[in-house]
Amino acid sequence: MADPLVCERLTAGYGRKPALIDAALGVGSGELVCLVGPNGAGKSTLIRAAAGLLRPFSGEVRLFGRPLSSWSRREMARRVAVVLQSGIVPPLFTVREIVEMGRAPFAGFWGDMRARDARIAEEALAAFGLDALADRRLGELSGGEAQRAVLARALAQEPELLLLDEPTVHLDIHREAAALAGIRELARRGAGVLVVLHDLNLASAFADRLALLQGGRILRAGPPLEVLGSEELLDAYERSVRVVGLPGQPERPIVLPDFRDPGPRYPGRPR
Amino acid sequence: MPLAGPSARRGPALALALVVLLSALLAAASVGSVGIPFGAVGRVLWAGLLGTRGTVDPAQAAIVLSIRLPRVVLALVVGAVLGVVGAAYQGLFRNPLADPYLVGVSSGASLGAALAIALTWRFPWSEVGAVPTAAFGFALLATVLAYGVSRIGGRTSITLLILAGVALGSLFSAGTTLLMLSARDAFRSVEILSWIMGSLSRATWRQVEEIAPFAAFGLALVLACSYKLNVLQLGDDQAAALGLGVERLRLVLILGGSLATAAAVSVSGIVGFVGLVVPHAVRLVWGPDHRFLIPMSGLLGGIFLILADLVARTLLAPREIPLGVVTACVGVPLFVALLLRQKRNLV
Numbered sequence: 028m029a030d031p032l033v034c035e036r037l038t039a040g041y042g043r044k045p046a047l048i049d050a051a052l053g054v055g056s057g058e059l060v061c062l063v064g065p066n067g068a069g070k071s072t073l074i075r076a077a078a079g080l081l082r083p084f085s086g087e088v089r090l091f092g093r094p095l096s097s098w099s100r101r102e103m104a105r106r107v108a109v110v111l112q113s114g115i116v117p118p119l120f121t122v123r124e125i126v127e128m129g130r131a132p133f134a135g136f137w138g139d140m141r142a143r144d145a146r147i148a149e150e151a152l153a154a155f156g157l158d159a160l161a162d163r164r165l166g167e168l169s170g171g172e173a174q175r176a177v178l179a180r181a182l183a184q185e186p187e188l189l190l191l192d193e194p195t196v197h198l199d200i201h202r203e204a205a206a207l208a209g210i211r212e213l214a215r216r217g218a219g220v221l222v223v224l225h226d227l228n229l230a231s232a233f234a235d236r237l238a239l240l241q242g243g244r245i246l247r248a249g250p251p252l253e254v255l256g257s258e259e260l261l262d263a264y265e266r267s268v269r270v271v272g273l274p275g276q277p278e279r280p281i282v283l284p285d286f287r288d289p290g291p292r293y294p295g296r297p298r
Numbered sequence: 299m300p301l302a303g304p305s306a307r308r309g310p311a312l313a314l315a316l317v318v319l320l321s322a323l324l325a326a327a328s329v330g331s332v333g334i335p336f337g338a339v340g341r342v343l344w345a346g347l348l349g350t351r352g353t354v355d356p357a358q359a360a361i362v363l364s365i366r367l368p369r370v371v372l373a374l375v376v377g378a379v380l381g382v383v384g385a386a387y388q389g390l391f392r393n394p395l396a397d398p399y400l401v402g403v404s405s406g407a408s409l410g411a412a413l414a415i416a417l418t419w420r421f422p423w424s425e426v427g428a429v430p431t432a433a434f435g436f437a438l439l440a441t442v443l444a445y446g447v448s449r450i451g452g453r454t455s456i457t458l459l460i461l462a463g464v465a466l467g468s469l470f471s472a473g474t475t476l477l478m479l480s481a482r483d484a485f486r487s488v489e490i491l492s493w494i495m496g497s498l499s500r501a502t503w504r505q506v507e508e509i510a511p512f513a514a515f516g517l518a519l520v521l522a523c524s525y526k527l528n529v530l531q532l533g534d535d536q537a538a539a540l541g542l543g544v545e546r547l548r549l550v551l552i553l554g555g556s557l558a559t560a561a562a563v564s565v566s567g568i569v570g571f572v573g574l575v576v577p578h579a580v581r582l583v584w585g586p587d588h589r590f591l592i593p594m595s596g597l598l599g600g601i602f603l604i605l606a607d608l609v610a611r612t613l614l615a616p617r618e619i620p621l622g623v624v625t626a627c628v629g630v631p632l633f634v635a636l637l638l639r640q641k642r643n644l645v
Contacts, residue, residue: 080535104541111539115392117531119586124528131529132541137589138525164585184540 029092030055031107031188031219032077037086039076040243045084046072048243054188054219059211061230062223063254064240065263070223071112073240074192077221078109090188104132108186110177112193118166122176125165126152129183151183154209170197178206182213189213191222195229207233227282231255239263252278308590315597319374322604326370327362329612334358343367369501372565373607374600376498377572379513379562381599383555384573385580385592386520389527390551391456398559398573401463401552405470406440407433407563412477412490426508429493430564434512437560440466445552454548495620496567498607505565512561519554520592523547527588571625572599572606575633582636602629 032054040046047069054060062070075081077088079095088095090107108129117125129151130144140148152161155175165173174197181189189210195203203226211233214220224230230237230251237254239247246259254260255270260282269285328339338355342362345354351363383398391400399405410432413419419428444466448459474490481487526547530537534544559573577595584590606624613619 075535078535078539080538100538100543101541104539107539109536109539111533111536113533114536115531115533117586119581120528120531121585124587125532128529128532128540131525134525136522136525138528 028056029089031091032190032221033089034073034077035087035089037073037076037083037088039072039081039083039086041072041081046243047076047240049086050240050245052221052238052245052248054221056187056219057214057217058235059214059220059222059233060236060238061234062221062238062240063225063227063230064246067242068240068263069243070240071192072243074109074190074221074223075111078107078111078190079103080109080111101132104184106186107188107190108181108184110181110189110191110194112196114177116165116173116177119164121162121164122157122168122172122179123148123152123161125176126157126161126179126183129180132184147185148183151179154182155179155206171199171202174198175202175206178209182209186213187218189218189220189222191220193223193225195224195226203229204232227255231279231281250278252280255280255282308584308594311584312590312594312597315594315601319597319601319604322601322608323370323374326373326604326608327366329608330361330366331615332361334362364503368503368506369498369607370604371506372498372501373603375506375509375513376562376566376569377599377601377603378596379517379558379599380569380573380603381576381595381597382517382520382592383559384599385577385588385595386523386527386551386555387573388577389530389588389591390548390555391460392531393460394578395574396460397570398555399563399568399570401459401556402440402444402466402470403437403556403559403563404568405467405474407437407560408474408494408568409440409470409477410434410436411493411567412474415486415489415493416477416481426505426565430505430508434560434564436470437563438556440470441552441556441560454545456548459552492620493567496569496622496625497610497618497620498566499611499618501565509561509565513558516554516556516558516561517596519550520558523551523554524588524592527551527592528586531586566621568622569603569625570622571629572602575629576602579633579636 030053034050034052037050038045038048050073062073064070072081076083079098090098090103127140127148130140130148131138133144134140152158155178157175157179160168160172165176178194195206198206207229210220210222234251236249237251238245239254239259241263246263247254247257260270261268267285269283270280271283272280324336324339328334328336338358339362342354342359345351345359346363351359380398387396387398387400388394411429414428414432419432421428421431424431444459444462447462448454450458478487478490481490526542529540529542530544530547532540538544576599577591580591580594580598584594606628607621609628610619610621610624
């Protein structure tokens with residue numbers, strides 16, 4: 028079967044300025060790929076171009092072997108779930124109403140759902156521990172609880188490809204790991220996952236492969252150790268990080284700020 | 299699947315609103331310079347429906363069927379349009395300040411009406427007269443201009459659409475003011491002003507027949523978008539990622555909304571407040587699901603305008619109070635009370 032996502036020589040951006048240049052990246056079935064890199068590296072742009080929300084300047088995106096342009100929005104939404112950073116959390120809707128919107132691509136004209144759709148939504152609620160909050164309005168919840176509702180909505184789409192931009196913002200550290208474990212489980216069942224993570228350690232712990240971006244270019248892609256242990260990583264983060272191996276999992280190192288580094292020097296600051 | 303929370307009370311609420319609507323209809327047909335008892339109104343309406351007017355008092359039949367009923371029905375239609383389109387626009391623009399007049403409809407209609415009055419236009423081909431026809435035409439013209447300005451590179455910018463609507467509104471209002479101040483006699487200025495303040499005193503069955511197709515078509519388009527408006531609340535891109543054709547949704551809603559609003563405004567003048575506040579009230583009480591919010595806003599908008607018009611024509615009878623004045627004076631305190639109650643519940 029064709030890979031869920033293939034990007035070839037993809038250049039995209041806003042206005043005339045490309046924010047992503049010549050990117051080549053694939054996500055296979057069952058594979059979890061993390062996009063990492065400093066702010067403004069082009070991670071979100073890659074997600075948006077892959078989701079068909081940003082028309083590329085050049086290059087190509089293929090979903091399940093077919094060019095992006097040949098997909099209708101609804102057809103795509105039945106197989107690809109997207110969680111954007113720019114998504115709005117409408118405060119008056121209940122958690123259940125939001126999660127049920129994950130079934131919108133399958134619902135009828137009035138949003139009418141079959142019993143199966145409702146059951147899938149219920150399962151997604153349960154998967155993110157939202158049963159007790161199902162009838163609460165989003166505006167009454169904490170940022171982390173609302174973010175779990177957003178992830179449950181993506182899960183309710185039963186996607187074969189997930190494109191996630193910073194899906195763990197606002198989550199507590201244990202919820203963060205639980206959310207990624209949930210995403211990992213989707214990949215184990217065969218979905219392809221492309222996820223932007225700001226947190227390098229989370230990426231290292233859960234990803235099959237990392238792609239490191241800086242200045243719109245993919246500097247390096249490969250297994251966590253290969254990318255995190257590379258010169259390019261040190262360059263991307265201005266050489267002020269340290270990469271440390273943990274006993275028992277040498278192939279998934281962690282990255283720490285380099286506390287010995289005095290950081291950027293400002294004029295007037297004593298040396 | 300039964301929805302819990304606010305949605306559980308939706309069925310009974312709709313039924314209750316229908317009962318209140320019928321009562322308001324009866325009351326408005328009964329009260330006036332000549333009081334007609336409810337029972338008699340009921341008999342006249344029944345006879346009117348069956349086409350057996352000969353069996354009831356001809357004077358009562360004339361008052362109810364030819365004078366009061368068209369006015370009440372027109373109030374219902376105008377109120378329903380303003381409620382429905384207000385609810386839909388607030389969802390479409392994701393802006394709590396949005397109302398049916400946002401994209402220039404009101405200022406366009408005012409300029410059209412002012413032109414027709416000041417220049418004593420006569421349209422022999424128009425059965426409802428030049429003023430409503432010009433108002434309707436200019437309202438649509440304003441919308442088309444605003445929409446045209448907002449389309450850049452094949453994509454509508456919501457911010458540009460709102461700005462274009464406001465900017466064109468200022469321009470059109472300037473034109474209206476100029477016409478009012480330069481009209482050849484003061485009587486025309488007053489006529490323009492009273493048109494702008496809103497009134498249903500000129501209501502006829504002919505007007506109901508003329509606006510009904512536009513209102514019905516526009517309302518049908520808007521209602522058909524109800525569920526899609528729910529998804530749109532997630533943001534344009536997120537909604538698109540869930541399979542929504544955002545551009546087409548916008549076009550359909552603005553087309554339907556401005557057709558219906560232009561038709562309503564052409565016979566009523568500018569009636570503020572209904573389209574802004576009724577949807578907010580419904581949302582506060584029953585939640586944001588547009589599948590309920592939109593029809594309920596229509597029902598309550600209709601009821602509200604029937605009652606407001608009743609007050610407008612009876613409070614200082616035989617003089618009439620402008621409808622827009624009544625809707626603001628009655629509605630604002632009600633809304634503030636509702637806001638305060640909700641604040642206690644929510645915060």
